[in-house]
Amino acid sequence: QKEVEQNSGPLSVPEGAIASLNCTYSDRGSQSFFWYRQYSGKSPELIMSIYSNGDKEDGRFTAQLNKASQYVSLLIRDSQPSDSATYLCAVGGGGADGLTFGKGTHLIIQP
Amino acid sequence: GAGVSQSPRYKVAKRGQDVALRCDPISGHVSLFWYQQALGQGPEFLTYFQNEAQLDKSGLPSDRFFAERPEGSVSTLKIQRTQQEDSAVYLCASTHDYSGANVLTFGAGSRLTVL
Numbered sequence: 001q002k003e004v005e006q007n008s009g010p011l012s013v014p015e016g017a018i019a020s021l022n023c024t025y026s027d028r029g030s031q032s033f034f035w036y037r038q039y040s041g042k043s044p045e046l047i048m049s050i051y052s053n054g055d056k057e058d059g060r061f062t063a064q065l066n067k068a069s070q071y072v073s074l075l076i077r078d079s080q081p082s083d084s085a086t087y088l089c090a091v092g093g094g095g096a097d098g099l100t101f102g103k104g105t106h107l108i109i110q111p
Numbered sequence: 112g113a114g115v116s117q118s119p120r121y122k123v124a125k126r127g128q129d130v131a132l133r134c135d136p137i138s139g140h141v142s143l144f145w146y147q148q149a150l151g152q153g154p155e156f157l158t159y160f161q162n163e164a165q166l167d168k169s170g171l172p173s174d175r176f177f178a179e180r181p182e183g184s185v186s187t188l189k190i191q192r193t194q195q196e197d198s199a200v201y202l203c204a205s206t207h208d209y210s211g212a213n214v215l216t217f218g219a220g221s222r223l224t225v226l
Contacts, residue, residue, distance in 0.1 A: 004153075034214070043202060043217040044154065088153050098144050098167070099215060101153035 002027045004091050006102035014110050019076040021105050023089030026070070032092035033065055034099065035074045037085045044088055048074060079109045113137075115218035117203050123224045124193045132188045132221045134203030143186050144215060145178055146202040154202055160186060193225045 003026040013019040021035075032051050036044035048063040050056045050072070056063045062075040072091075076083055086104040116135040124130050136143050141162050146154035147170075156170040162183035171178070175193075180186040190197055200222045204215035 006153075008151075043219050045217070046214055049214060098146075098156040098159050098170075100156065101146075103151075103153045 002030075002091070002093075002100045004089055004100050004102035006087075006089050006105050008103055009106040010108050011105055012108045012110055013079050015079060015081060017079055019079045019083065019107055019109070021074040021076075021087050021089075021107065023072045023074075023102055024070055025072070025089075025091045025100075027091065027093065027100075028067075028070065030067075030070075030091045030093060032099075033063070033072045034090040034092070035061075035063060035072075036088040036090060036101075038088055038104065039085045076107075081109045081111050083107060084109045115203055115205055115216055117201075117218035117221050119221060120219060121222050121224075123226065125226055126194060127192055129189065129191045130193055130223060132190075132201050132223070134186045134188070134205075134218060136184065136186070136203070136205030137207070137216060138184075140205035140207050140216075141183075142206045142208065143180060144204045144206075145186070145188050146204065147172075148200045148202055148220070150199075157188070157201075190223075193223075195225050198223055198225045 005024045035048040038044045050063040050065045060077045064073045088104045089102040090099040092099045118133045143160045145157040148154045158178045159167040160180040175191045177189045200220040202220045203218045
């Protein structure tokens with residue numbers, strides 16, 4: 001049984017600060033890692049993907065992957081109220097199978 | 112189409128009724144996935160198609176759930192004899208790649224409420 005664990009929160013961060021979201025996964029064979037953002041009542045939208053160890057930066061977002069520790073994180077710099085949402089960590093096996101999602105972390109950016 | 116289209120957006124069913132949820136993926140996308148998302152939870156995998164072939168249906172909760180994609184494009188998720196625990200948002204996602212681990216684009220979802 002593949003598992004993806006996230007702290008459900010809520011995680012409250014002041015506007016302009018760095019928000020740090022964490023995720024661990026159980027399957028050592030996992031090959032692909034994603035962060036999706038989901039606003040209330042909306043569908044998940046992809047914000048970051050990462051496939052190899054290290055950091056990947058895209059604008060205000062940085063994804064970090066450590067396969068040895070089976071750990072993925074997402075940093076959001078200069079947090080904005082519009083970043084308030086649930087962030088879903090998703091892990092893929094690299095083959096023809098679906099992604100396994102965590103339950104999501106509810107992030108609140110305080111103005 | 113420009114995105115993944117799902118219908119109906121909202122469905123209210125009485126317990127015991129059958130429902131059918133439709134997904135129209137992005138044109139040319141070979142892989143199609145169905146997920147179930149209960150309130151406050153992450154999406155849970157239900158089933159996966161590559162073109163018209165259903166390669167994995169291990170996530171379907173019971174034999175009341177059935178999915179098809181007969182021509183390799185539009186897919187239908189059917190739930191027979193609905194129960195209250197079936198109430199959830201049903202998300203469809205597609206990707207152009209044959210690898211199921213590639214980037215998924217989600218539809219807006221179909222919210223099912225079973226009374």
